[in-house]
Amino acid sequence: MDRTNQVWERAIPVSEEEIISLVKQFDTPLFVVSEEKLLQNYRAFQEFFPGIEIFYAVKANPHPFIIRTLKEIGSSFDVASFQEIELVSSQGVPPERMIFANTIKRKKGLRYARQIGVNLMTYDNEEELKKIAMVYPEAQLLVRIKTPSNGSRANLSYKFGAEPDMAPELLLQAKNMGLKPAGISFHVGSPCSNVNNYLYSLQKVREIVEKVSGEISISVIDIGGGFPLSLYEEEGEGSLEAFSKAINPHLQEFLKDGYRVIAEPGRVIVGSAAFLITKVIGKAVRSGITWYYLDDGIYGTFSAIPFDKAAFRFLPLRESKEELPAVLAGPTCDSLDVVAENVLLPPLELEDLIVVPDIGAYSWASATNFNGFERAQVVMI
Numbered sequence: 001m002d003r004t005n006q007v008w009e010r011a012i013p014v015s016e017e018e019i020i021s022l023v024k025q026f027d028t029p030l031f032v033v034s035e036e037k038l039l040q041n042y043r044a045f046q047e048f049f050p051g052i053e054i055f056y057a058v059k060a061n062p063h064p065f066i067i068r069t070l071k072e073i074g075s076s077f078d079v080a081s082f083q084e085i086e087l088v089s090s091q092g093v094p095p096e097r098m099i100f101a102n103t104i105k106r107k108k109g110l111r112y113a114r115q116i117g118v119n120l121m122t123y124d125n126e127e128e129l130k131k132i133a134m135v136y137p138e139a140q141l142l143v144r145i146k147t148p149s150n151g152s153r154a155n156l157s158y159k160f161g162a163e164p165d166m167a168p169e170l171l172l173q174a175k176n177m178g179l180k181p182a183g184i185s186f187h188v189g190s191p192c193s194n195v196n197n198y199l200y201s202l203q204k205v206r207e208i209v210e211k212v213s214g215e216i217s218i219s220v221i222d223i224g225g226g227f228p229l230s231l232y233e234e235e236g237e238g239s240l241e242a243f244s245k246a247i248n249p250h251l252q253e254f255l256k257d258g259y260r261v262i263a264e265p266g267r268v269i270v271g272s273a274a275f276l277i278t279k280v281i282g283k284a285v286r287s288g289i290t291w292y293y294l295d296d297g298i299y300g301t302f303s304a305i306p307f308d309k310a311a312f313r314f315l316p317l318r319e320s321k322e323e324l325p326a327v328l329a330g331p332t333c334d335s336l337d338v339v340a341e342n343v344l345l346p347p348l349e350l351e352d353l354i355v356v357p358d359i360g361a362y363s364w365a366s367a368t369n370f371n372g373f374e375r376a377q378v379v380m381i
């Protein structure tokens with residue numbers, strides 16, 4: 001492939017020689033996290049949304065390197081389970097810098113949150129309030145509302161979120177149970193390509209705040225995650241910049257009125273900060289099409305394909321003018337383990353390397369060791 005290719009230049013922060021030397025040192029499959037890109041993404045988000053507190057969504061990629069790097073730059077964290085709280089805590093993050101942002105919490109997680117003092121959490125139903133009243137009545141509660149998910153790949157208001165009309169009642173209910181309602185949260189779906197989802201949700205937040213004023217003092221607004229992977233959308237209405245232009249005036253108004261405004265970005269922070277190096281370990285021609293078998297697949301880093309409905313670009317190191325349609329398959333014995341069909345690739349040989357950019361989010365996080373194939377090793381450069 002053409003090394004002056006924009007995709008490579010933008011997405012892969014190292015040269016071809018460095019890729020080869022990384023593979024010599026660590027072998028494949030290798031999941032490479034660029035510290036520089038991670039920090040860049042974090043700072044870009046900060047610049048686009050000034051004054052908003054960032055709670056990185058750990059589920060996007062929980063690798064300790066990532067948690068540690070983000071901790072050091074000042075990030076807070078969105079955690080969803082006992083394990084995530086323990087992980088983030090083990091990296092030295094104090095409990096005030098975590099939000100337990102799962103509206104359906106296991107008691108084990110709740111107990112642990114109380115034990116170490118993770119005070120901020122979300123809920124969206126009455127049964128959860130009862131659970132919180134029993135286990136952690138001192139917690140600060142944010143009611144999560146349902147939002148439109150038009151144009152989002154994963155709808156996060158399908159499984160979660162109270163109808164906005166019900167939110168005032170749920171907040172009052174918390175108060176009447178002796179709990180501490182403190183705010184409102186939402187998540188527009190991930191990734192979200194339609195900024196109107198945020199605008200609609202912020203409007204609903206305004207309405208709820210006004211409706212309960214006098215009874216409950218709302219102090220925290222949580223706008224969730226869902227921000228687009230900026231690399232795919234450098235410009236235009238789907239870009240992070242366009243999102244910030246549209247949303248910011250509303251957020252700044254909340255800030256001016258003394259609210260604490262927080263966000264839980266995952267994908268936009270880590271998505272473009274990592275690339276995968278995988279190797280061709282087998283090759284066969286089946287029904288006239290060449291199949292290349294890779295050492296990583298659907299049960300590994302490419303779990304992003306079934307779970308996150310992700311689409312990736314495959315950049316082979318081998319250069320050739322000729323490109324032919326091929327199938328890329330993973331290493332397991334499951335026939336489901338097909339990574340991509342109809343990919344245009346130069347003729348490849350065994351041991352050839354393929355680099356896959358923008359694979360940092362919801363990929364390594366959901367990988368398994370099915371069939372004995374271990375998850376890709378992670379290195380930070």
Ligand SMILES: *Cc1c(COP(=O)(O)O)cnc(C)c1O
Pocket residue numbers: 057059060078101102156187189190191224225226227264265266267268361
């Ligand atoms: C998954 C999730 C996020 C992160 O979403 P992104 O689209 O990756 O930014 C944030 N908050 C909650 C509650 C989530 O479930």
